[in-house]
Amino acid sequence: MYTAITDQVDESSHPKSFFYKYIWSQDHKVIAIQYSITAICVGLVALVLSGLMRLQLGFPDSFSFIDPSSYLQFVTMHGMIMVIYLLTALLLGGFGNYLIPLMIGARDMVFPFLNMLSFWTYLLSVIVLMASFFVIGGPTGAGWTLYPPASILEGAPGASNGIVLMLISLAIFIVAFTMGGLNYVTTVLQARTKGMTLMRMPLTIWGIFVATILGLLAFPALLVSAIMMLFDKLIGTSFFMPAILSLGDSVDYSGGSPILFQHLFWFFGHPEVYIVALPAFGMVSDVISTHARKNIFGYRMMVWAIVAIGGLSFVVWAHHMYVSGMNPYFGFFFATTTLIIAVPTAIKVYNWLLTLWRGNIHLTIPMLFAIGFIFTFTHGGLTGLFLGNVVVDLPLSDTYFVVAHFHMVMGVSPIMVLFAALYHWYPKITGRMLNTGLGKIHFWGTFLGTYAIYLPMHYLGFLGVPRRYFAMGETDFIPQSAQTLNAGITISAIIVGLIQLVFIFNAIWSLFKGKMAGDNPWQATTLEWQTSQTPPVHGNWGKNVPIVYRWAYDYSVPGVKDDFIPQNVPQDEVVMLEGNTGNNGENQ
Amino acid sequence: MKNTELPTTERHGDNKNTDLSWQSVNNDWSNDKQILDMPWGKLMMWIFLLSDTFIFSIFLISYMSARTAAVAPWPNASEVFALTIGGHHIPLILIAIMTFILITSSGTMALAVNYAYRNEIKKTVYLMLATAALGLSFVGLQAFEWSKLIIDEGIRPWGNPFGAEQFGAAFFMITGFHGMHVSIGVIYLTVIANRIRKGYYQNKGYHIVEITGLYWHFVDLVWVFIFAFFYLW
Numbered sequence: 001m002y003t004a005i006t007d008q009v010d011e012s013s014h015p016k017s018f019f020y021k022y023i024w025s026q027d028h029k030v031i032a033i034q035y036s037i038t039a040i041c042v043g044l045v046a047l048v049l050s051g052l053m054r055l056q057l058g059f060p061d062s063f064s065f066i067d068p069s070s071y072l073q074f075v076t077m078h079g080m081i082m083v084i085y086l087l088t089a090l091l092l093g094g095f096g097n098y099l100i101p102l103m104i105g106a107r108d109m110v111f112p113f114l115n116m117l118s119f120w121t122y123l124l125s126v127i128v129l130m131a132s133f134f135v136i137g138g139p140t141g142a143g144w145t146l147y148p149p150a151s152i153l154e155g156a157p158g159a160s161n162g163i164v165l166m167l168i169s170l171a172i173f174i175v176a177f178t179m180g181g182l183n184y185v186t187t188v189l190q191a192r193t194k195g196m197t198l199m200r201m202p203l204t205i206w207g208i209f210v211a212t213i214l215g216l217l218a219f220p221a222l223l224v225s226a227i228m229m230l231f232d233k234l235i236g237t238s239f240f241m242p243a244i245l246s247l248g249d250s251v252d253y254s255g256g257s258p259i260l261f262q263h264l265f266w267f268f269g270h271p272e273v274y275i276v277a278l279p280a281f282g283m284v285s286d287v288i289s290t291h292a293r294k295n296i297f298g299y300r301m302m303v304w305a306i307v308a309i310g311g312l313s314f315v316v317w318a319h320h321m322y323v324s325g326m327n328p329y330f331g332f333f334f335a336t337t338t339l340i341i342a343v344p345t346a347i348k349v350y351n352w353l354l355t356l357w358r359g360n361i362h363l364t365i366p367m368l369f370a371i372g373f374i375f376t377f378t379h380g381g382l383t384g385l386f387l388g389n390v391v392v393d394l395p396l397s398d399t400y401f402v403v404a405h406f407h408m409v410m411g412v413s414p415i416m417v418l419f420a421a422l423y424h425w426y427p428k429i430t431g432r433m434l435n436t437g438l439g440k441i442h443f444w445g446t447f448l449g450t451y452a453i454y455l456p457m458h459y460l461g462f463l464g465v466p467r468r469y470f471a472m473g474e475t476d477f478i479p480q481s482a483q484t485l486n487a488g489i490t491i492s493a494i495i496v497g498l499i500q501l502v503f504i505f506n507a508i509w510s511l512f513k514g515k516m517a518g519d520n521p522w523q524a525t526t527l528e529w530q531t532s533q534t535p536p537v538h539g540n541w542g543k544n545v546p547i548v549y550r551w552a553y554d555y556s557v558p559g560v561k562d563d564f565i566p567q568n569v570p571q572d573e574v575v576m577l578e579g580n581t582g583n584n585g586e587n588q
Numbered sequence: 589m590k591n592t593e594l595p596t597t598e599r600h601g602d603n604k605n606t607d608l609s610w611q612s613v614n615n616d617w618s619n620d621k622q623i624l625d626m627p628w629g630k631l632m633m634w635i636f637l638l639s640d641t642f643i644f645s646i647f648l649i650s651y652m653s654a655r656t657a658a659v660a661p662w663p664n665a666s667e668v669f670a671l672t673i674g675g676h677h678i679p680l681i682l683i684a685i686m687t688f689i690l691i692t693s694s695g696t697m698a699l700a701v702n703y704a705y706r707n708e709i710k711k712t713v714y715l716m717l718a719t720a721a722l723g724l725s726f727v728g729l730q731a732f733e734w735s736k737l738i739i740d741e742g743i744r745p746w747g748n749p750f751g752a753e754q755f756g757a758a759f760f761m762i763t764g765f766h767g768m769h770v771s772i773g774v775i776y777l778t779v780i781a782n783r784i785r786k787g788y789y790q791n792k793g794y795h796i797v798e799i800t801g802l803y804w805h806f807v808d809l810v811w812v813f814i815f816a817f818f819y820l821w
Contacts, residue, residue, distance in 0.1 A: 111632070182635055186635065217639065223643060224646040238746070238757065255752055255753060
């Protein structure tokens with residue numbers, strides 16, 4: 001052992017001044033909160049953008065400040081912000097940072113300084129991205145996939161400056177993610193406390209761990225394509241640009257391959273779906289197990305399903321490209337691999353359901369969101385089977401069916417888990433409970449609202465309504481009633497958007513007035529709930545790091561007095577029911 | 589579930605089975621604390637290099653894709669990269685020298701790691717500085733190569749007189765990215781060598797030399813692939 005985990009706290013390393021404690025902090029918990037607040041703020045910007053898009057779609061010609069260009073810019077920025085700057089940053093930078101050291105019993109990440117640098121670099125990437133709203137021409141409007149040649153030619157909104165800032169911001173984000181991600185992987189592999197074997201880790205950590213590895217291997221593709229497109233834009237190379245006419249004039253490009261960009265983008269883009277989904281899978285497993293007071297069903301299968309999904313996610317990317325003009329034979333291969341992913345994913349869904357089966361279900365707010373997730377995820381997953389098949393995908397490509405599918409599966413579902421996680425871990429992060437009444441309003445509004453938004457979109461997709469259109473205009477195949485549906489979707493979307501304010505209010509109000517939480521309000525087994533202070537102090541554990549004696553899911557063990565046994569309770573300290581001296585706990 | 593039955597002590601201590609069977613691999617990976625018996629920094633460098641491997645692989649695959657997709661003919665590398673020395677027209681001579689220098693620097697780096705673990709600090713510092721100097725001369729020769737291509741032969745990222753314009757674009761991008769790695773490596777080596785000289789690692793141990801070496805060997809290995817795909821294809 002080269003660098004055993006320091007069991008004793010080094011008091012001298014705790015910063016005393018406010019500045020070093022809360023701003024230039026190297027404490028993983030403070031960094032996590034910085035990440036989370038930045039991500040949520042930028043996510044609110046994206047939420048407002050989606051509201052503006054919906055206003056135009058629901059009530060065309062009513063809002064003079066939304067012209068076709070700004071509509072496309074809203075679409076693009078909404079997508080990019082939500083996928084990368086909100087979901088990736090909040091799930092890995094936020095929850096990854098907060099939970100990894102606490103759940104594995106470490107005092108901090110292995111390289112705290114690098115961790116701090118990761119946040120500040122992320123903040124820089126957000127600032128560069130936001131700057132694109134204020135440059136001449138505005139942000140890019142090329143769609144979040146940024147497909148060339150359109151994205152860098154005159155005619156696409158923001159092709160002069162916005163696209164440059166977008167690409168630079170992405171490159172900076174990748175640097176930030178790499179610094180954080182190296183830390184997460186190394187911490188999980190090397191800094192677990194005594195007794196915390198890999199197969200005793202909570203599924204949250206497994207999800208974050210595998211997602212981070214995916215990120216470290218997938219983001220390079222985005223980095224390289226961003227660099228190449230920047231060169232195409234700024235110094236006139238022709239990596240992605242064929243000889244082409246732009247606004248009637250031929251431009252100075254020749255011989256490049258736009259489809260190469262699509263391959264590179266989706267080699268990143270598809271694993272990105274799972275970078276977002278896997279931490280959500282992990283966290284929802286822990287929330288369901290805790291609030292159903294039952295061990296997770298099939299822990300090993302859950303772990304291997306996460307690993308299998310992670311591996312498979314690298315060989316399915318071209319299912320985003322069935323209509324791109326690539327060799328049609330590729331479709332067969334990529335359709336097959338895509339449908340194979342349904343197997344481990346279905347294992348996970350069944351196991352969540354079997355965990356709930358005959359559990360002692362507490363319908364707390366985190367649990368409501370977790371159950372909501374099972375609905376939205378199953379729903380979005382099933383439409384994925386439609387789109388994974390080439391013949392079904394071809395007529396549905398670029399319609400609202402696709403929009404409905406990916407919003408259900410990677411928009412709404414991870415966000416349901418994020419809310420479950422925020423309600424679940426807020427008491428540990430702040431020491432106070434979130435208000436339950438407001439939480440119920442928030443849940444039902446969000447859950448029912450998302451169905452009001454996305455169910456009709458499936459129908460619009462079957463009608464053939466194309467996505468990313470500013471206005472439908474007159475067509476033979478889209479009936480007038482589609483517009484009525486669109487107006488209804490817009491009204492639901494605005495209501496759902498406003499309901500998020502209830503959550504923001506709840507989070508701020510509870511910070512000062514919420515009920516005190518205590519150390520372990522949910523009576524959970526995992527280590528982060530066993531800290532002696534709430535919120536945990538710098539260094540996390542008091543004098544000694546905890547020792548782990550069991551897996552993370554000892555709920556409702558027969559014969560034991562409490563319905564949970566924390567991971568750090570040794571077998572001989574488990575309090576049995578009177579008259580029961582057997583070692584039932586051991587046989588679980 | 590076996591989970592609650594696992595002993596609480598570290599398991600490899602009482603594992604007498606030392607042959608490399610699946611059981612022992614399994615035991616290692618289901619161990620608590622550290623999976624891999626190495627310092628945190630070294631593991632982190634390995635993971636970083638894995639990620640960096642993906643970056644270079646994607647650069648090279650993109651280059652191959654661009655080369656096969658290009659409509660204009662691809663320039664003949666051995667002509668473009670030829671050098672006339674003393675009236676003799678020798679193809680690829682400059683790049684051969686550069687490759688030789690870089691491979692040699694891997695040798696000096698390996699020696700530095702060896703001496704670091706033997707606690708022969710003076711030799712370690714000199715060998716690291718020698719490695720840095722070889723790296724610097726590589727970057728210098730690359731600058732010479734670039735200026736020759738740009739000024740004498742008129743090759744630009746957006747076009748060249750020999751054929752497909754992707755040639756210049758891919759060449760400057762990939763060798764530039766690699767040259768940046770070498771330059772960063774030179775700075776990294778110099779900083780670490782200076783710290784070793786000042787005794788910064790006296791109590792911490794000299795794993796840092798091996799970690800630096802990992803990075804340096806990686807940069808060399810990448811060069812072999814760039815060399816093969818760019819100059820020999």
